[in-house]
Amino acid sequence: MKEKMxxxxxxxxxxxxxxxxxxxxxxxxxxxxxxxxxQSYGPEARGGMCKAEVIIGKDEIDFPKIENPDVLLALSxxxxxxxxxxxxxxxxxxxxxxxxxxxxxxxxxSVPIIETARNVIHNQQTANIVALGAINTLVPMVGYEALEKxxxxxxxxxxAEQNKKALQEGQRIAQSLILQ
Amino acid sequence: MKEKMxxxxxxxxxxxxxxxxxxxxxxxxxxxxxxxxxQSYGPEARGGMCKAEVIIGKDEIDFPKIENPDVLLALSxxxxxxxxxxxxxxxxxxxxxxxxxxxxxxxxxSVPIIETARNVIHNQQTANIVALGAINTLVPMVGYEALEKxxxxxxxxxxAEQNKKALQEGQRIAQSLILQ
Numbered sequence: 437m438k439e440k441m442x443x444x445x446x447x448x449x450x451x452x453x454x455x456x457x458x459x460x461x462x463x464x465x466x467x468x469x470x471x472x473x474x475q476s477y478g479p480e481a482r483g484g485m486c487k488a489e490v491i492i493g494k495d496e497i498d499f500p501k502i503e504n505p506d507v508l509l510a511l512s513x514x515x516x517x518x519x520x521x522x523x524x525x526x527x528x529x530x531x532x533x534x535x536x537x538x539x540x541x542x543x544x545x546s547v548p549i550i551e552t553a554r555n556v557i558h559n560q561q562t563a564n565i566v567a568l569g570a571i572n573t574l575v576p577m578v579g580y581e582a583l584e585k586x587x588x589x590x591x592x593x594x595x596a597e598q599n600k601k602a603l604q605e606g607q608r609i610a611q612s613l614i615l616q
Numbered sequence: 617m618k619e620k621m622x623x624x625x626x627x628x629x630x631x632x633x634x635x636x637x638x639x640x641x642x643x644x645x646x647x648x649x650x651x652x653x654x655q656s657y658g659p660e661a662r663g664g665m666c667k668a669e670v671i672i673g674k675d676e677i678d679f680p681k682i683e684n685p686d687v688l689l690a691l692s693x694x695x696x697x698x699x700x701x702x703x704x705x706x707x708x709x710x711x712x713x714x715x716x717x718x719x720x721x722x723x724x725x726s727v728p729i730i731e732t733a734r735n736v737i738h739n740q741q742t743a744n745i746v747a748l749g750a751i752n753t754l755v756p757m758v759g760y761e762a763l764e765k766x767x768x769x770x771x772x773x774x775x776a777e778q779n780k781k782a783l784q785e786g787q788r789i790a791q792s793l794i795l796q
Contacts, residue, residue, distance in 0.1 A: 454638060458634065458655075461655070461657050462657065464657060465657040465658070468659075470656070470657060470658045471656070471657040471658075472654060472655070472656050472657070473654065473655055473657070474652060474653060474654035474655075474680055475638075475641070475652070475653050475654075476650070476651070476652050476677070476680070477641050477642065477644060477645040477650060477651040477652070477653070478645070478650045478651075478676060479648075496658060497656070499681075500654055500656070500680050500681055501679075501680055592772070
């Protein structure tokens, strides 16, 4: 891992990107790393867009604001359009496969996140957990066990098995893209 | 309201301080203000301590880190001991009434938050919502309706009525302290 990884998770309200970011930060802690997780609320959020950020580092993180994201996850068209060019060229963009990819110099991975949550897990609300499995496979940041443990800490206990499967499926669909 | 209000919510893991902070930030947005909400994860969090921060402002917030908290909420002894002197003198400390108040020059309000959640709402997990009702009565930051709307957005729908009551009770117990 680089000394510091910066992630921006973006989507529309209700897609669970804040919870996804909190889970990722918890998983980093589980791996004895440091993390800062934040979200800003302003007029843009009133339009239904939601953005959460995570910085994971080996050492304490002094500046909690993302400077150059290494990964952008976009689960909605408006969030992809808004943020896809607000990155440096090394930032990997992970976009839901339902989205139209704008012109960009960045590497874009189109991943069937929402489709998998809906048709394989049969619960679209697990899209954020499918996304975590996919992100962490494409750009490994935390151990799989740490991630699973953090997921189970934050989802309701009656949905534990469903969310474990969502994480596995996210890993699997990303893996199949890598091997293509 | 001042141009900017800074809050630190601290407790032990599982007391819901992160969710409390997210709800408060959402309520600020509902009132057309700006907010930044963040949490840092590091070795101190492994000890079971949990700290979340919120900054609410009339204008966009450039620097997302708290500099001088206006309010410190402490729901556990270790978080109170750790943070109560890490404030300026104008910071109001809102401590659960079960805690022993350390020596401090700050104004301290001892509020029966956990007791109210346990004995009046009959669900200790609502302590964070009781706390929000109390904080926002002692230090008004967001409208009551905006706060209630944000609570209902984040709690499970089957627990909506219970959490509405928790918010009301938090307001009531704080009000009774003001009038003493």
